[in-house]
Amino acid sequence: MSRTLREMRPVSVVGVGLHPYQRPGDTPYTALGVHAVRAALADAGLDWQAVETAYTGTATTAMGLSRLMYRHLGASGIPMTQVENASASGSTAFRQACIDVASGLVEVAIAVGVDKPAAFRRPTTAAGVRDLAAGRIVPFTHFALLANRYMFDHGATPEQFAMVAVKNARNGAGNPNAQRQKERTLEEVLAPPQISGPLTRLQCCPIGEGAAAAIVASEDAIARLGLDPARAVRVLSSAARSETVYQAENFDAALTRETTEIALADAGIAADALDVIELHDAFTVEELLYIEAMGLAPAGGAASQLAEGQFDIGGRVAVSPSGGLLAMGHPIGPTGVGQICEIAAQLRGEAGLRQHPGARLGLAHMVGVGAVCLVHVLAAAA
């Protein structure tokens, strides 16, 4: 019989660390990754030798890149596995680390996301799949099509999409690890260059480089290694789905709805119990679509609730308190792990300027082209 993560033994995030997301530069991926791992080890109060397995979420950098990075932490001979799942690579690496601990295979596991943007080949090209648009529909245009349909269906305005970027820029301005740390006005977000449909440049996430690390451990390990149980953030559920056939229904939203329903049911909570959410806001329209798909607002209702401040830090539920992909950035491999870092900081009450008051329950959501969705629900220590 299959079991949910919560029906296995408890697994908690005990340490998180980041290398700031930044414009692509000369820093090798090895330095980015080791910086994040050392930060996570220091946060947990652990030595590298305590880590029993490593999953590296990475999509754009190089084949088999793990050991050249981890070797700088000392030889241990642990299993090292690259996890490629497009934008959800880091989220999937985190899921694998959690499964290894929850199943009892290991006591301590690490998920690391690391990437430097590089030319990559689309699976449709490799598969020989062509369409009438002949390569003209790249991700921002995929979401521009959704944005225009959303405006048609709900009477939404370009200003309402832009408000998502205004909120997330404000959050990112308080995040020293964010690639964009500048507050933006509505006028600035709406200013040219126009990219596709209603989307302007500041409504599209920056693709940079960076790294993120999250260490997960069993209750036995927390006790044996003398870790602080009050700072351990429990992973209540891990849900993963792939796209099926939705006909005319927007598949990103449908897949998000299905996967979030599973994650919330497995965690035993309702959507309105969530305090903080990190979601795949690569383009402004996505935040509105996913808030609705998660059941936090009625169809077409997210924009007006956002304008009322319901998704601000300190509002009904803080959405993208890190700045999200729009402001913190989207270095691909790190992004999903970086969301876990932010949720852990929020649930520990350690998020500083970005702290959402009284945060107890958090949700992390990523979609990956191709197309997959990963959702994790986390809870503050009891």
Add this chain to the structure above:
Amino acid sequence: MRVAADPGLYDPENPLPTLHGSRCDACGTTFFPPLGIGCEICGAGAEGLRAVPLAAAGTLHSLATVYVHAGEDIEAPFTVAEVQLDDGPLIRGLMSEPATIDAIGSRVAAQWAELRTDADGNDVVEPRFRIEDRGDAGGGAA
């Protein structure tokens, strides 16, 4: 004469574009672009997938004018469309001219667009969708 920019996808001989679709004998679903290996609904094998011509006509589901594109041979701006074909699938292609979102819900049909002339003097063509008549779709936006 006309030659197809992408011969796998449409037949340039017809005066109006006809798309190369496929249909699954087992579950009856129609696909475009065509599937040749197996059915993505029911998993029927290649022998169950039959080539069918699809009229390049339907209802405009969404559209977007694209202002920036990194592709070397692709000149922006251009307008892309999602079209719910009368023959089944929701497909993506190009509009022959820009339009705004109040065109969503309109009837559209493809016509040949001449992209260039090849070395043999043939017109290289691809289908592009044109608004036939405005639907009374009743969407909220201007």
